[in-house]
Amino acid sequence: MPYEVTATRKRPQDFEALIGQEFVVSTLENAIKEGKIAHAYLFSGPRGVGKTSSARLLAKALNCENGPTAHPCGKCESCVNITKGSSVDVIEIDGASNNGVDAVRAIKEEVAFPPQSSRYKIYIIDEVHMLSISAFNALLKTIEEPPEYVIFIFATTEIQKVPQTIRSRCQQFHFQLISQENIVKCLKSAAEDLSIEADENALYWIAKEAAGSMRDSYTLFDQVAAFSEGHITLEKIREKLGLASADAISTILRYCYSGNSKEAVEALDDLFMKGSNENQIVKEFASFIRTMLLYKEGIRRKELLGFDESDLPKDLISLYSKDMLETMLKAFLDLYRDMRYSISPRFELELLISRLSFIRFLSSPASISEKLSTIEKAIESGKFEIERKNVSIPLSIGMTIPQKKAEDITLAADNTQPYSAPQTTVQPAEQKKKQLGDLKDLSRALRAEGLSSEARYIDSGVRSFTFENNVLTLLMTTKLATDMISRSKGRIERILSSLLGEQTVLNVSTYREEEKKYSAEVEYLRSFFRNTEPYEIKEETIRHESKPVRDDETAGHYREQDEGDEGGDFEDNG
Numbered sequence: 371m372p373y374e375v376t377a378t379r380k381r382p383q384d385f386e387a388l389i390g391q392e393f394v395v396s397t398l399e400n401a402i403k404e405g406k407i408a409h410a411y412l413f414s415g416p417r418g419v420g421k422t423s424s425a426r427l428l429a430k431a432l433n434c435e436n437g438p439t440a441h442p443c444g445k446c447e448s449c450v451n452i453t454k455g456s457s458v459d460v461i462e463i464d465g466a467s468n469n470g471v472d473a474v475r476a477i478k479e480e481v482a483f484p485p486q487s488s489r490y491k492i493y494i495i496d497e498v499h500m501l502s503i504s505a506f507n508a509l510l511k512t513i514e515e516p517p518e519y520v521i522f523i524f525a526t527t528e529i530q531k532v533p534q535t536i537r538s539r540c541q542q543f544h545f546q547l548i549s550q551e552n553i554v555k556c557l558k559s560a561a562e563d564l565s566i567e568a569d570e571n572a573l574y575w576i577a578k579e580a581a582g583s584m585r586d587s588y589t590l591f592d593q594v595a596a597f598s599e600g601h602i603t604l605e606k607i608r609e610k611l612g613l614a615s616a617d618a619i620s621t622i623l624r625y626c627y628s629g630n631s632k633e634a635v636e637a638l639d640d641l642f643m644k645g646s647n648e649n650q651i652v653k654e655f656a657s658f659i660r661t662m663l664l665y666k667e668g669i670r671r672k673e674l675l676g677f678d679e680s681d682l683p684k685d686l687i688s689l690y691s692k693d694m695l696e697t698m699l700k701a702f703l704d705l706y707r708d709m710r711y712s713i714s715p716r717f718e719l720e721l722l723i724s725r726l727s728f729i730r731f732l733s734s735p736a737s738i739s740e741k742l743s744t745i746e747k748a749i750e751s752g753k754f755e756i757e758r759k760n761v762s763i764p765l766s767i768g769m770t771i772p773q774k775k776a777e778d779i780t781l782a783a784d785n786t787q788p789y790s791a792p793q794t795t796v797q798p799a800e801q802k803k804k805q806l807g808d809l810k811d812l813s814r815a816l817r818a819e820g821l822s823s824e825a826r827y828i829d830s831g832v833r834s835f836t837f838e839n840n841v842l843t844l845l846m847t848t849k850l851a852t853d854m855i856s857r858s859k860g861r862i863e864r865i866l867s868s869l870l871g872e873q874t875v876l877n878v879s880t881y882r883e884e885e886k887k888y889s890a891e892v893e894y895l896r897s898f899f900r901n902t903e904p905y906e907i908k909e910e911t912i913r914h915e916s917k918p919v920r921d922d923e924t925a926g927h928y929r930e931q932d933e934g935d936e937g938g939d940f941e942d943n944g
C-alpha cells in the first residue's frame with residue numbers, strides 16, 4: 371500500500387468519525403433524517419477542523435444509493451467515487467483559483483444539466499470568500515433559484531468576507547477549533563495504526579503547536595514520526611526541531627530577573643548555537659511565559675497549561691509578579707509580530723532579552739508612572755538623596771579646584787566617606803561663612819549695585835552652595851537661574867570679592883546636571899520614557915560599574931529614596 375499522509379488516511383468517512391464538531395454533526399444528521407435538505411450550505415471556521423471533510427460526508431449522505439441517509443454505506447458506487455474524489459456529480463471547486471465571474475458562469479451553464487448517475491449534483495466550493503464581487507453576484511441568482519437537483523456547499527475560513535446576500539441564502543454551520551484532548555486522542559490512534567510508541571506529553575506538544583487544527587496536527591505528527599524511530603518523545607522533538615527546552619528558557623528568565631543581562635544574552639546565544647531560530651525561540655518564550663501566567667492565575671489543567679505541573683519551575687513563577695509576566699508576554703507577542711519587518715530578528719530578540727533584565731523596573735506602565743511621578747516630586751521639592759553606596763560625586767560640579775587640593779580639604783573634614791558629598795568634605799572658614807550667611811548679604815549687595823534680577827535668583831534660585839578656597843559654588847535649581855547668574859558672573863565676582871575682602875571665584879551650575887549622576891535606575895526610567903536626553907554615565911563621576919539592577923536593591927528602593935532623611939545634598943551647609 372502506498373504511503374498516505376495521516377491527514378488523508380484519517381479523513382473521517384462517516385459523521386461519527388468527525389471529531390470535535392458535535393453540534394454540526396447532530397444538526398446535519400437530523401436534517402437528513404427528516405428530509406429537510408437545503409439547497410445551499412455554508413461551512414465556516416478555522417482551517418483544518420473538518421469543513422471540507424464534512425462537505426464530502428454530506429455529499430455522500432445525500433448521494434448514497436441507500437440514502438439520503440445520515441449513515442452513508444461507504445460501499446456503493448457513489449460513496450466509493452466520492453471517497454476517491456472521482457464522482458462526476460460531486461464537483462469540488464477551489465474558490466481561490468477559480469474566483470472570477472467566468473468560473474461562476476461555467477457553473478451556471480452546467481447546473482442546467484441534471485446529475486448523470488446520482489440523486490443530486492453537488493458543488494463544493496472551498497475558500498468561497500476568495501470569489502470576486504462580480505462572481506458572487508453571478509452566483510447569487512443560481513443560489514436563489516437552483517434546479518431541484520443542485521446543492522451548493524460552501525466552505526470558508528473567513529465568513530466575514532462572504533457577502534451578506536450569499537450568507538442569508540445558505541444554511542450556516544460554524545465549525546470550532548478542536549480541543550487538545552480530542553487531538554491527542556486522534557494522534558494516539560494514528561500512532562497505534564502505525565505501531566509507533568508516543569509519549570503523551572509529546573502528543574500534547576503537537577496538539578498545542580497545531581492550535582486546534584486537526585489537519586495541522588496530523589501534518590506535524592507525520593513530520594515528528596519520521597525522525598522519531600518508532601518512539602515519539604518530547605526530547606526528540608526538541609532536539610530535532612531545535613526547540614528551546616523549558617529548562618533553557620527558565621535559565622534565561624532567571625538571569626533576567628536577577629539583572630544579569632550579559633549571562634541572559636549568552637544563554638540566548640547557546641540556543642542559537644543548538645540550532646533554534648528566532649521564530650521558534652520567541653514562540654517558546656511566549657508559550658512558556660503564558661504557562662507561568664496561567665499557573666499564577668491558579669490554573670492547573672494540563673491541557674491549558676501545556677505542561678505537566680511537575681515540570682514547571684515554581685520558584686521562578688513565584689519570583690515574577692503577574693504584572694511582570696503580562697508585560698513579558700506582551701513583549702514577546704509584539705516581537706513575533708514585528709520580526710518580519712526587522713532587518714535582524716536576532717538583534718530584536720537580544721535587545722528584548724537585554725531589556726527584560728530590567729524587568730523589575732518594567733513591571734507595569736502604571737507602577738512605573740507612579741515611580742516617575744514620585745521622582746519628579748522629589749526633584750521639584752528639592753529633596754533628592756544621593757546614592758552614596760555606589761556613586762561617588764566630585765566635590766562640586768564645574769569646580770576649578772584641582773583634585774589635589776580637594777584631597778587636602780578632605781583630610782580636614784569628617785573623612786569616613788572621602789570623595790562623597792561636599793558637606794562632609796568642606797568646612798568653610800567660620801568667618802567667611804558668617805559673612806556669606808544664607809547669601810542674603812550677597813543678594814543685598816547685588817541689589818545695591820543694580821543687579822536686582824540676579825539678586826532675585828540668589829534669593830530663590832539657589833538650591834545649595836559651597837564655599838571653599840575662595841570659590842563660591844552655586845547649585846541653581848533651574849537652567850534659567852544658572853544662565854541669569856552666569857551672565858553677570860564677572861560683576862557678581864567683583865561684588866563678592868569686595869563683600870568678603872578677598873579675591874573670590876564664582877562657579878554656577880544647575881542642579882539637574884547633578885541629579886543625573888545619582889541613580890542609574892532613575893536615569894534608566896527617564897530614558898525609557900524618552901523624556902530626557904539619553905542616559906550617560908561619566909567615568910569620573912561614577913566609580914562603579916553601572917549595572918542598573920543590583921542584588922542589594924529591591925523595588926522598594928524609590929520609596930526609601932523619597933523619604934530622603936539622609937544628607938548627601940548641600941542643604942545642611944546653609
Ligand SMILES: [Zn+2]
Pocket residue numbers: 433434435436442443444445446447448449450
Ligand atoms: Zn453508499
